[in-house]
Amino acid sequence: MTHGIEITRAGPLVSIQDHGRPGLLAHGISASGPMDRQGYFAAGCACGSADAAIEFGVLGFDFTYHGAAETIVGFSGGKFLLAINGKRVAWPGSATLEDGDRVTISMGAQGNYGYVRFDRSIEVRTLMGSKATNITAGLGGFEGRPLAKGDFISFSQDRVSKARGEGATEPSQPDCDSIRFIWGIHAHVFAPGTQATFCEADFTISSQIDRMGIRLIDKTRVFAGQQVLSLVSDAVVPGDIQILGDGTPVVLMRDHQPTGGYPRIGTVIDADMDRLAQQRPGATIKFQPIRVEVAQRLVRVGGV
DSSP states (O other): OEEEEEEEOOOOOEEOOOOTTOOOOTTTHHHHHHSSHHHHHHHHHTTTTOOOOEOOOOOOEEEEESSSSSSEEESSSSSSEEEEETEEOOOEEEEEOOTOEEEEEEEEOOOEEEEEEEEEESOOOOTTTTTOOOOTTSSHHHHHOOTTTTTTEEEEEOOOOTTTTTTTTTTEEEOOOOOOEEOOOOOSSHHHHHHHHHHHHEEEEEEEEEESEEEEEEETTTTOOOOOOOOEEEOOTTTEEEEOOOOOEEETTTTTOOOOOSEEEEOOOOGGGGHHHOOTTOOEEEEEEHHHHHHHHHHTTTOO
């Protein structure tokens, strides 16, 4: 009997993700991978999985498990509502699924992204060292696209497991203080007064968010009247804060384009990318500058 899950409902941005494809940006391929890495790792710890996850957006998704043998599944990321065969189950956590079990994940109190991982390998092609889906480029995962109702995701017959210590941290929580950043290579384009106002202003997460980027609402018009907002295109990285031609700030995320022609006033530090990704539209954030040395220390100590 074939092992796997049948997708019975899919909200936007449901895709297969793993650790991603770091190191390929020089070839025009962004790393992709989970938007909330702590949530991804926590789901793996919950079920002992070493394999890829199914990442889903704020509206969740539903699936039915099919298999002659049971499978262990882990859930984490954000705060979502989970039910198995119509019975509410605690989130985050883990469960054992048997043939025909129906899993429903729907919008909860917080977060944009959640993760489901299984103790069996998801049987999709490994492309350039990863199973991750780059939705923007149509690369990897399940036919290079988001998952949809009716898709069947096959699993390996044998269980895959790992040391339980991988990523043994709590998933990222949307409630946070400032989003920390380091000044970017184009910070000098902006006057000192504009830089200071940028660090004092409140920005609102807009409804225009996806795996490629987060567009911010700038009610105080920090960059209004700025003269130079178009440059020769060069390489960009996740976390870059681009200022578009109309003065709108956009933070680039995991499926960002390889190059950009707008000035980048700064780059969100790696330790705060998960928290930023989980901010829902309407949330207010501030930006706090820190030194590169501090950002590097935060990476070494796990983001605290």
